[in-house]
Amino acid sequence: PDTRRMINSPGVDHRILSDSPAISTHIDADSLRLKREKNRDKSVQQVLLSSSFQLRASICSNPEELVEFAPIKGPKRFRILLVRHGESEANKDKRMLTQMADHCIDLSPEGEDQAREAGRIIRQYYEKQIEKDPTPRHVRLWTSPYKRARKTASIIAKECENIITDTREHILLGEQQFGLFEGIPVAEIASTYPREYQHFQKCVTNGGRFWARMPLGESRFDVARRVHEAFGTFHRDAEQHSIQDLIIITHGVTLRAFVMMWLHLTPEWFEQEPNPKNCAVRRLTGAKDKGYIFEGYEEERHALQSLNSGNAEAFANHAKEKQEQTEDQPAQEYH
16 A cells, blocks of 8 residues: 555656566556456447447437437438439529629529529428338538528528438538639630640640639639648538438539538549539438439529539530620620
8 A cells, every 4th residue: 555655646756666576567467457447447348339229228218319329320320312413593693703702692583493492302302201110310411601691501401400400500511712803704714814724725635624723713723622621620520419410512513522522433424413403302311322312403504504514515615606706795604
């Protein structure tokens, strides 16, 4: 006992004391005891986790409490609904991006109606799931912080107020950054930024649209990389809080990047995959793509859609057509 008190006294140099055979024996014995207790606690914890239902069933007076203790089964149990925002003011009027930054673009009145319909579709989907399995579930809605996405999320949350548990924002779910090309008429890009446009178009015409970065903006590769960084948040929610039902409101390019990275698909898949329509709802279950439960709404085709489609010929043809138009005609903008 005296030796132990000396060892545990403040300021004692344990490296010196451990050189003493007698004291070293006490240290080793104490270390072994602590190690055994730690391993025993760990073993008990593993047993509890592996058989939580059986153990808790014997002590819970209310069987409904068991659902709160259900052990997480891993990412294969995720249920994810990916939703593109409703029609934006820039989708409707291509000149909006010459007047304000992309993140400030709001929904059009039609876009608000589209969001309400998407909300009803999502509510009906979950009502059917609840009929099959009434087990309570925590449904978390994540949204891009862009104004049009926030508005879409708010409308959907209201339509699904009895379904959605809570709402969060994630900056990594934002739209692709178009940099210096944002808001510039297609016909003017080559003359405004000739070197940047030449480099960008070189990637596009050689099948590398996925890697082509906008000057002061992002490539699709950049979007895919940052979307993948957000997955850690979703996995932590599942592991620590058993949140496995996610509704994610985002943008066209970002939605495709999410599917690509979640399912470990290729850049070639990305380039062949059409951009989702406004308020389209796509379902992922575990590691499987279940497709769209709602196809969404068509939007007027314009310059940015040709750019986003990965079709270099369509992009080049559109630029040529714009050059042939008279200057008094309104220009179509990127968005």
